[in-house]
Amino acid sequence: MLEGRDRVRFEETVLPHLDAAFNLARWLLRSRADAEDVTQEALLRAYRFFGTYRAGDARAWLLQIVRNCSYNWLQKNRPLEDISELSEASMPQERSTPESLAIASHNRERLSRALEELPAAFREVLVLRELEGCSYKEIAAITARPIGTVMSGLARARQQLRTVLAKSAQKEVGHGV
Amino acid sequence: MACEQPKTHLHAYLDGELDAAGMATFERHLETCADCAAALDAEEGLRRSLQQAELYERAPESLRGKVRIATAPTPARPSAHPGAWRWLAVAAALIIAILWGSRSFFPTIRSPQQAAWTTTLLDAHLRSLQPGHLTDVESTDQHTVKPWFDGKLDIAPPVRDFAADGFPLVGGRLDVIEGRTVAALVYGRRKHIVNVFVWNSQDTVPVSDSGERQGYHWVSWKKNGFTFCAVSDVSLPELQQLQTLSFQQ
Numbered sequence: 254m255l256e257g258r259d260r261v262r263f264e265e266t267v268l269p270h271l272d273a274a275f276n277l278a279r280w281l282l283r284s285r286a287d288a289e290d291v292t293q294e295a296l297l298r299a300y301r302f303f304g305t306y307r308a309g310d311a312r313a314w315l316l317q318i319v320r321n322c323s324y325n326w327l328q329k330n331r332p333l334e335d336i337s338e339l340s341e342a343s344m345p346q347e348r349s350t351p352e353s354l355a356i357a358s359h360n361r362e363r364l365s366r367a368l369e370e371l372p373a374a375f376r377e378v379l380v381l382r383e384l385e386g387c388s389y390k391e392i393a394a395i396t397a398r399p400i401g402t403v404m405s406g407l408a409r410a411r412q413q414l415r416t417v418l419a420k421s422a423q424k425e426v427g428h429g430v
Numbered sequence: 431m432a433c434e435q436p437k438t439h440l441h442a443y444l445d446g447e448l449d450a451a452g453m454a455t456f457e458r459h460l461e462t463c464a465d466c467a468a469a470l471d472a473e474e475g476l477r478r479s480l481q482q483a484e485l486y487e488r489a490p491e492s493l494r495g496k497v498r499i500a501t502a503p504t505p506a507r508p509s510a511h512p513g514a515w516r517w518l519a520v521a522a523a524l525i526i527a528i529l530w531g532s533r534s535f536f537p538t539i540r541s542p543q544q545a546a547w548t549t550t551l552l553d554a555h556l557r558s559l560q561p562g563h564l565t566d567v568e569s570t571d572q573h574t575v576k577p578w579f580d581g582k583l584d585i586a587p588p589v590r591d592f593a594a595d596g597f598p599l600v601g602g603r604l605d606v607i608e609g610r611t612v613a614a615l616v617y618g619r620r621k622h623i624v625n626v627f628v629w630n631s632q633d634t635v636p637v638s639d640s641g642e643r644q645g646y647h648w649v650s651w652k653k654n655g656f657t658f659c660a661v662s663d664v665s666l667p668e669l670q671q672l673q674t675l676s677f678q679q
Contacts, residue, residue, distance in 0.1 A: 275489035
């Protein structure tokens with residue numbers, strides 16, 4: 254249990270990143286309700302192990318814990334979920350075609366669904382980069398991967414997202430929407 | 431003509447992760463490579479879409495509340511006998527009244543400096559009772575505790591175990607009192623804890639010989655160039671017993 258000064262420090266350095274923690278958990282778990290449980294667990298764990306946090310990037314430190322908790326949760330509760338590594342190409346690689354490059358305006362619904370369709374490893378680098386605004390270095394620290402892997406993973410994740418979006422657009426055209 | 435730039439360069443450029451020279455080189459490349467220019471356009475479009483979609487999801491207020499509660503300090507356990515508190519309050523009021531009365535009969539003259547030092551010692555005692563704060567070196571063996579202080583202080587405080595006399599040694603730690611590092615020897619007394627602070631007598635720090643504040647007692651003495659100050663919630667005579675034991679060594 255923390256007391257006095259440490260508790261105040263925890264409130265000042267870690268709690269401001271609660272939104273970031275929840276956002277990452279929500280996209281990794283694809284559920285707000287589950288994200289609420291896992292974020293709470295992660296915050297309690299951060300609180301318990303605050304003694305091991307020295308200084309530096311509190312957001313990265315917290316997101317690392319959130320990520321671990323999220324993957325543990327997935328393994329336990331959704332063992333069939335694809336949580337393979339970035340290096341393994343879990344989705345068919347397609348060459349950029351003019352159709353896949355030409356992404357018109359996408360509404361929130363469609364983007365959200367497309368993002369959720371990506372394997373977790375690709376989804377998380379995109380969320381950290383595009384939603385959370387993390388640098389490559391921060392993503393590398395949070396996901397415990399070399400920067401080079403983060404860089405190539407991000408390139409691949411964007412490509413995959415575009416592919417999924419193109420497919421969903423085609424489907425809609427096919428259905429005459 | 432196929433572009434030979436690695437694809438990751440384009441992404442590093444998009445994300446502002448290239449250094450100044452890398453940025454300049456890539457910009458020159460963009461002027462001549464239509465493939466990369468088109469790909470960059472597409473990436474920027476995707477990014478715009480992601481940003482405009484407002485996909486970021488903030489923590490709900492309910493979660494914020496739950497986390498606050500979970501990390502709040504544990505409140506004192508409510509008493510099973512609410513009546514007991516009332517009696518305690520009466521007793522406390524009586525004690526205060528008696529002390530207040532006795533003060534006018536036996537005025538204790540204490541300098542502000544003395545009072546400050548005493549307050550800090552009492553605070554240090556209370557702090558040490560918090561979980562995980564009692565000892566830096568935990569041992570009932572005086573031959574373990576004494577060498578532990580070596581090199582950590584400019585003094586080698588005498589460490590003795592008085593277990594046979596009801597004051598078993600628990601361990602030791604360093605404490606900072608008013609900017610001075612002092613040794614703290616920790617003794618047990620039944621279920622209570624006694625902190626004996628030890629510092630060099632040359633640091634002429636005034637402590638009144640003994641006293642009581644808010645249920646805590648202290649007794650101070652000097653021996654062999656050291657000043658000792660025992661602080662605890664045990665009774666004053668018990669602390670004086672420890673003082674006597676210290677003198678007998």
